[in-house]
Amino acid sequence: MCAGDIEHPVRLQPRAELHPGASLGRFGFLNVGTVVYGEVSIGRYFSCGRGAEIGVAPHPLIGPFLDVLPEILEHNYDAILHLRTEAGLFEDGRLRRELGEVWRTEALSALIGSRERVASILGSFRSNPALSQVGPAPHYLSLTHHPHQNSGHLAASILSDGSSGGYFAGAMFWVRPETLRPLVERDKVDSRSFPQSDRAAGGSGEQLLERLFGQAASLNGGATFGAPVEPSEPLIMDLAPSEGTLQTHLEAALRDRRSAHAARSQRALAW
Structure with a gap:
C-alpha cells in the first residue's frame, strides 16, 4: 500500500x-x-x-523503548543494547552540538568500541546472574546528587523500592531485560505515560525515564558495571556513581580532545 x-x-x-x-x-x-x-x-x-x-512517538527519545520492552521480555535475552542519538546538551536554551558529539563518541566506544569489549560485556552477563546493566563509566551519575524532580514519588510507586544508586545519563547501556520488567508489568509505564519532552527546558520526562532505568537495575541487589571509554581497558566491577554533572565531564573531555588536536597540528607544522 x-x-x-x-x-x-x-x-x-x-x-x-x-x-x-x-x-x-x-x-x-x-x-x-x-x-x-x-x-x-x-x-x-x-x-x-x-x-x-x-x-x-509521543516521547521520541526514550519512550518507544518502553513500548517494545514487553515483546523483548518474551524472548529471554541475556542482554540487549540500548542506543540512541544524542544531538547535544542545552545550555541557556542553546543546543551545544559539540558536547553531543563527545557524548555519542564516548558511549559508542565504551559499549561497542571493539569485538573484545562486546565479548567481555556479554560474557559478564552470562557468567554473573546478578549483573543488571553495563554502561559508559563516565556517564554514571549519582541519584542522591541528581535525584528525581518529583522527589522519587513516582519511582517509589512504580518500583516499590527506595533504593538509590546511580543511572547512566543519556540512557545508553547494555541491560538484562528482566531487570526492567517492573517498569512495564501490569501496564505500568509506556511512551504515553510522559508528556512531550521539552529538552531546552531540561527534558523532565526524559530525565525521569533514565533515572527509572538506573533505579530498576539496582533492585534486588542488581549489579552495575562500568565500561571505560577506552575499549582495551577492563570493565569496572565496583563502579561508583559520580557526584558531578554530565556537562562538567563533557566540557573537560572536549577540552582534552581540542588540546590533543592542537598538539598534533603543531607537530605536523614542525615537520
Whole structure:
C-alpha cells in the first residue's frame, strides 16, 4: 500500500506500507512487511530490514523503548543494547552540538568500541546472574546528587523500592531485560505515560525515564558495571556513581580532545 508522498525512484517490497502523511525520498527501499506511519518524513538513500514499523512517538527519545520492552521480555535475552542519538546538551536554551558529539563518541566506544569489549560485556552477563546493566563509566551519575524532580514519588510507586544508586545519563547501556520488567508489568509505564519532552527546558520526562532505568537495575541487589571509554581497558566491577554533572565531564573531555588536536597540528607544522 502506498498512500504517502514518494520522490521516485523508490522500491517497495511486498506488503510494505507507506501511510497517508508519510514521505519517502529518492532511492528509498522499504523491505517486506515494513510499515511507515503518517507524519514520518524519510530522506534519500534509506533502507531498512524486514517487518520494521516506523512512526512518530509521543516521547521520541526514550519512550518507544518502553513500548517494545514487553515483546523483548518474551524472548529471554541475556542482554540487549540500548542506543540512541544524542544531538547535544542545552545550555541557556542553546543546543551545544559539540558536547553531543563527545557524548555519542564516548558511549559508542565504551559499549561497542571493539569485538573484545562486546565479548567481555556479554560474557559478564552470562557468567554473573546478578549483573543488571553495563554502561559508559563516565556517564554514571549519582541519584542522591541528581535525584528525581518529583522527589522519587513516582519511582517509589512504580518500583516499590527506595533504593538509590546511580543511572547512566543519556540512557545508553547494555541491560538484562528482566531487570526492567517492573517498569512495564501490569501496564505500568509506556511512551504515553510522559508528556512531550521539552529538552531546552531540561527534558523532565526524559530525565525521569533514565533515572527509572538506573533505579530498576539496582533492585534486588542488581549489579552495575562500568565500561571505560577506552575499549582495551577492563570493565569496572565496583563502579561508583559520580557526584558531578554530565556537562562538567563533557566540557573537560572536549577540552582534552581540542588540546590533543592542537598538539598534533603543531607537530605536523614542525615537520
